[in-house]
Amino acid sequence: MLKAHDRDPAALPRLGLTLLAIVLLWPGIRLSEVDLGVLFDPENSKTMGQFLSGFWPPAHDPEFLQILLKATLETLAIATAGMALALLLAIPCSLLASRALSLSAAHRNGRPAWWSQALRWPVRGVLILLRSVPEVVWALLFVRAVGLGPTAGVLAIAITYSGMLGKVYAEIFESVDPRPSRALLVAGSPRLLAFTYGVLPNASAEMLSYTVYRWECAVRASVVMGFVGAGGLGQQIDLSLRMFAGGEVASMLLTFLLLVLLADQLSRVLRARLQ
Amino acid sequence: MNLTLEGVGVTHANGHVALSDIDLRVKPAERVAIIGPSGAGKTTLLRLLATSLQPTSGAISLLEQQPWQIGTRQRQRLRARIGLIHQAPPLPPRQRVVTAILAGKLGEWSAFKSLLNLLYPVDISGAKAALARLDLADKLFERCDQLSGGQLQRVGIARVLYQSPQIILADEPVSAMDPVLAGHTLSVLSSEAAARGVTLLASLHAVDLAMAHFPRVIGVRAGRIVFDLPSEQVSQAQLDALYANEQLQPEPSITVQTPTVIQIPRC
Numbered sequence: 366m367l368k369a370h371d372r373d374p375a376a377l378p379r380l381g382l383t384l385l386a387i388v389l390l391w392p393g394i395r396l397s398e399v400d401l402g403v404l405f406d407p408e409n410s411k412t413m414g415q416f417l418s419g420f421w422p423p424a425h426d427p428e429f430l431q432i433l434l435k436a437t438l439e440t441l442a443i444a445t446a447g448m449a450l451a452l453l454l455a456i457p458c459s460l461l462a463s464r465a466l467s468l469s470a471a472h473r474n475g476r477p478a479w480w481s482q483a484l485r486w487p488v489r490g491v492l493i494l495l496r497s498v499p500e501v502v503w504a505l506l507f508v509r510a511v512g513l514g515p516t517a518g519v520l521a522i523a524i525t526y527s528g529m530l531g532k533v534y535a536e537i538f539e540s541v542d543p544r545p546s547r548a549l550l551v552a553g554s555p556r557l558l559a560f561t562y563g564v565l566p567n568a569s570a571e572m573l574s575y576t577v578y579r580w581e582c583a584v585r586a587s588v589v590m591g592f593v594g595a596g597g598l599g600q601q602i603d604l605s606l607r608m609f610a611g612g613e614v615a616s617m618l619l620t621f622l623l624l625v626l627l628a629d630q631l632s633r634v635l636r637a638r639l640q
Numbered sequence: 641m642n643l644t645l646e647g648v649g650v651t652h653a654n655g656h657v658a659l660s661d662i663d664l665r666v667k668p669a670e671r672v673a674i675i676g677p678s679g680a681g682k683t684t685l686l687r688l689l690a691t692s693l694q695p696t697s698g699a700i701s702l703l704e705q706q707p708w709q710i711g712t713r714q715r716q717r718l719r720a721r722i723g724l725i726h727q728a729p730p731l732p733p734r735q736r737v738v739t740a741i742l743a744g745k746l747g748e749w750s751a752f753k754s755l756l757n758l759l760y761p762v763d764i765s766g767a768k769a770a771l772a773r774l775d776l777a778d779k780l781f782e783r784c785d786q787l788s789g790g791q792l793q794r795v796g797i798a799r800v801l802y803q804s805p806q807i808i809l810a811d812e813p814v815s816a817m818d819p820v821l822a823g824h825t826l827s828v829l830s831s832e833a834a835a836r837g838v839t840l841l842a843s844l845h846a847v848d849l850a851m852a853h854f855p856r857v858i859g860v861r862a863g864r865i866v867f868d869l870p871s872e873q874v875s876q877a878q879l880d881a882l883y884a885n886e887q888l889q890p891e892p893s894i895t896v897q898t899p900t901v902i903q904i905p906r907c
Contacts, residue, residue: 468712472694474653544730551692552803553720553747558754562743566732639734 419611423619432601437620440597443515443590444583447522448576454495454527459534462488465543466560471550475543489532496528504590518587518595525586526579533575541567570639574632581628588621641701642668642839643689643807648698650684650863658684659863662698666839668806671830673850673871674843676860677883682843683727685860686809689841690724691715703806720747723805725842727812729796733785737776737795740784741767744803770802771795773828789816794825801832808833810842814849822846826853847879 403409462485464470467477500521507517538560546563550556591599598617605613643666650659659681666672674682687693688700691707700707705718723744731740738761745763746754756762764780771777774794779787787795793816800808813829814822826842830853833840844850850857851871859866859874859882867878 468716472692474693542730542732545732547692548724548726548730549743549746550716551690551719551724552722552744553716553718554743555716555746555751558746558751561755561758562735562739562746563730563732566735
């Protein structure tokens with residue numbers, strides 16, 4: 366028999382929390398109609414098995430590789446052009462939305478005046494608006510407006526990602542050491558220059574890493590948008606899936622893996638250069 | 641008068657009275673040392689004069705202008721004519737010394753020139769000359785995180801010398817240097833100020849340095865000016881009274897806003 370002080374006093378609360386989590390999780394599982402049983406149904410697993418067996422070997426005939434190369438380049442172009450447009454909007458918005466460049470904060474121990482805070486809200490609202498609608502929805506909209514093709518994908522990425530980049534940049538500016546830029550502001554420097562000399566040297570590595578990561582996300586998003594007709598690898602995967610050409614899908618998924626690896630290495634190299 | 645304070649007081653947001661009833665007049669080209677125990681309000685006084693802090697009461701006039709009665713744009717122009725040397729110079733660690741020094745002129749240069757300066761330093765010889773006066777010319781192209789505390793302080797002084805303001809304010813400018821270097825650096829700063837006819841106010845924790853390099857000494861204690869005399873008239877009794885029971889009065893902590901760590905959302 367254990368004496369009272371030999372027992373872990375944290376055991377009971379932990380047990381209680383675990384039970385609580387399970388009790389809360391159960392309605393969620395019921396609501397989302399998760400039934401793992403269908404995975405083990407022999408009929409279903411046979412269909413899936415047939416579909417997956419088509420994945421091997423990956424398609425590699427020259428004609429398909431030609432198409433694959435073109436689709437990959439198109440995907441990269443959509444992601445890059447979308448990001449470039451997004452940056453055009455995100456950088457000015459982040460500068461306007463960030464507290465880091467507040468002139469009134471420089472002589473108020475870092476607390477901006479209420480009216481300067483109020484002026485930042487509309488910009489924040491615009492950024493929230495831009496990123497609250499998923500890029501696929503924008504893509505569907507633009508496919509109707511500008512027709513099938515990569516343009517719809519580029520515009521959709523530009524809009525959603527400018528909202529995300531703008532918000533995160535603004536937060537990065539606020540998270541770095543505020544003293545260099547404040548010292549410059551108090552020495553009479555204009556705000557934009559206090560930013561480039563005081564904030565940017567400290568924030569650039571973080572910004573770069575996030576931007577490259579977003580670019581990687583844009584590559585993935587452009588594939589999803591391909592399914593709704595916005596060009597690139599996605600449209601190709603959609604076609605191959607419809608034709609049950611598993612080998613082609615496999616090749617394209619491998620291309621994907623390579624693209625993400627590439628983005629990862631790029632981010633590492635750029636960060637190392639900036640350290 | 642280059643600089644006038646009348647009945648100036650500063651009360652922090654947490655209710656702590658940092659300065660009260662400060663009357664101070666400084667003529668052009670005067671050199672003044674501010675001494676006093678830690679927490680007496682020396683830094684607050686200098687931040688007030690640098691317009692990096694707004695007084696809660698009283699009137700302040702710098703270079704014939706009232707900094708808190710004029711517009712933002714005019715205030716920025718006024719600020720460009722005042723240089724503050726920080727105790728720990730706030731320089732981005734990855735910035736090069738040459739950029740950090742040339743940043744002193746940001747208030748004066750056009751935006752185009754300042755941005756160009758980031759691509760290629762536009763005035764290497766000017767930065768080198770400012771640094772050479774402090775015997776640090778060989779560090780011109782080093783990064784700021786490669787320097788020691790004392791070297792960084794000298795870069796901070798070089799930046800303000802390059803800014804060439806009409807008032808130089810220095811907050812413990814030599815605190816991270818050994819006594820010999822501290823004396824030498826202070827004499828450089830003081831002779832530069834004298835040669836250019838610039839007003840110099842420096843807070844110092846070393847009384848002997850204040851007496852040796854400054855013709856006028858101000859003693860500050862508990863947010864008030866205790867004495868304001870030519871340095872040869874300051875008596876030992878006054879100094880003893882200024883620093884009496886220093887350990888017994890703990891410095892009230894002022895909450896410093898620390899940068900928040902952000903959680904960057906991933907996909």
